[in-house]
Amino acid sequence: MSVECAAPIADETLADYWTGDLAPPDAAAIEDHVFACSACARRLDAVASLGEGLASLARQGRISGVISHALLNRLQRDGVTVRLYTLSPGDTVPCAVFPGDDVVVVAMRADLSGVRTVTLRATGPGDVTVAEIADVPVSSAGDVLWATPGAVIRQMPSQHVHLTLRASDGTGVLGEYVLDHAGTS
């Protein structure tokens, strides 16, 4: 039996409920509605399903791009094998990915005081851009974390990868770093 809902809950509110952003009385009201309304229950199921998909990808280390310390902490807490390389400006670091590594995180230290957002550019042999991430908000932690799934790095040949971190407002280079990628160990 399929019945349309006379007063459907907005998708945004369902997402707020699922992520725990509603006050308890509001969350309880959503639950009351969902247990009385199959249409909204199905829509909540769709939100939850995508949320579970995201969590599954993260737990498998299938996470790319700039990540926050909160996300790194959660990955480590969940037992995801994170290979972490920490670089200061000017560093060249030999790096490798090991068979059990789920995700590789490069922590680029820099003086980020007064900087709100940065742009990260990664270049390979011949100065070819392999990744460029613009307007990344920076935290007070003093570094930028760049994550790549271990499975992706295992496919990469041995090469030098140059990383350049710039302030998005064009005030200049915050740090340059080199990963001397030796392939899979």
Place this chain on the structure above:
Amino acid sequence: MLAVDASDGELARMVAGRTAGEAEEAEAELYRRFAFRIRLYGLRHLGDEDRALDLVQQVMLVTIEKLRQGAVRDGNQIGSFILGTSRTMAIDLKRKERRRERLREAFRPHATVAAEPDAALDLDRVESCLAQLGERDRAVLFLGFYAECAAAAIAGEIGISEGNVRVVRHRALARLRACVMASRLTA
């Protein structure tokens, strides 16, 4: 009347006062309609799949038994009855879990990754659709749906207001869902 055409209240009345085996079709339909809602409630309040599935089994068992005994007064309120039972049992499960957790803390050397049932969602598709989102959109989605950060905490992490986090999350989720659905249609 076929169970599949019945309202929730009619289904409850079909089961009420019957013995095991007399209203199997109605019981199965009741399970089909409510089990996933109890699972969602369990995931939201108990935090993992195993405990959510335990909750489903326990709540549906109690519901069917109470209906058979004629102990549910108003069949039209069956949804409220199931939600109330879910709330009570989830509290009980959490209490038991806290006791187990105290014991486990004493012996567990490190956290392990839980097995991931890949349900109906194609993770490759979700991953490919995620790659099409912007950096900030992905960060908000992972922080909210995986790291379980509230909007206020995400706002602090990525330097936008709490209200903006919700707007970004809503739009990113809508784009992700549209992409996943479109890929499903063309697959």
